[in-house]
Amino acid sequence: xxxxxxxxxxxxxxxxxxxxxxxxxxxxxxxxxxxxxxxxxxxxxxxxxxxxxxxxxxxxxxxxxxxxxxxxxxxxxxxxxxxxxxxxxxxxxxxxxxxxxxxxxxxxxxxxxxxxxxxxxxxxxxxxxxxxxxxxxxxxxxxxxxxxxxxxxxxxxxxxxxxxxxxxxxxxxxxxxxxxxxxxxxxxxxxxxxxxxxxxxxxxxxxxxxxx
Numbered sequence: 150x151x152x153x154x155x156x157x158x159x160x161x162x163x164x165x166x167x168x169x170x171x172x173x174x175x176x177x178x179x180x181x182x183x184x185x186x187x188x189x190x191x192x193x194x195x196x197x198x199x200x201x202x203x204x205x206x207x208x209x210x211x212x213x214x215x216x217x218x219x220x221x222x223x224x225x226x227x228x229x230x231x232x233x234x235x236x237x238x239x240x241x242x243x244x245x246x247x248x249x250x251x252x253x254x255x256x257x258x259x260x261x262x263x264x265x266x267x268x269x270x271x272x273x274x275x276x277x278x279x280x281x282x283x284x285x286x287x288x289x290x291x292x293x294x295x296x297x298x299x300x301x302x303x304x305x306x307x308x309x310x311x312x313x314x315x316x317x318x319x320x321x322x323x324x325x326x327x328x329x330x331x332x333x334x335x336x337x338x339x340x341x342x343x344x345x346x347x348x349x350x351x352x353x354x355x356x357x358x359x360x361x
Contacts, residue, residue, distance in 0.1 A: 182243055186237070189233065219280075234270045237266070237267060258294055265294075
């Protein structure tokens with residue numbers, strides 16, 4: 150059974166990659182989007198953004214200086230941002246088939262977080278955000294997505310527990326009905342007759358039979 154909270158969090162903006170999660174917590178199947186996102190930090194097309202953001206695959210790598218920056222992207226950095234935005238979309242699309250098997254809440258969490266980060270990238274590209282504001286927004290999106298995903302799965306687990314209890318109650322009721330029906334069938338059976346013993350005697354050429 151997949152841990153859909155982990156699956157969702159790994160696919161969300163800025164969450165840790167599979168290499169940074171405990172082995173026992175890893176889902177058996179891996180979202181293809183994760184391997185795609187993991188290539189961003191070593192892709193030369195995005196190299197100019199690393200000194201600004203710390204990492205393109207994680208949101209927790211920015212330094213204090215990066216978070217305090219009021220700089221706007223240069224022309225070269227804007228081009229890298231534009232390509233990053235399109236690359237994220239392609240990565241997200243590579244995981245669509247995988248996410249189609251996820252609960253609806255996990256699909257929504259991933260889609261909303263990806264859309265939020267793409268909008269933040271566009272705002273940084275367009276000059277509506279400086280780098281410090283972008284990092285703050287990226288962190289907020291990651292934290293919000295984590296809280297939403299964890300709360301949604303808790304609710305999903307509670308619903309599953311309630312469904313299991315209902316199914317168990319139905320099973321007990323069905324067994325009780327079966328037992329009651331068998332008891333009724335047993336009570337309507339005719340009482341067994343006692344065996345009849347007969348003896349015959351020849352008295353003066355006359356046969357007499359007595360039964361008891």
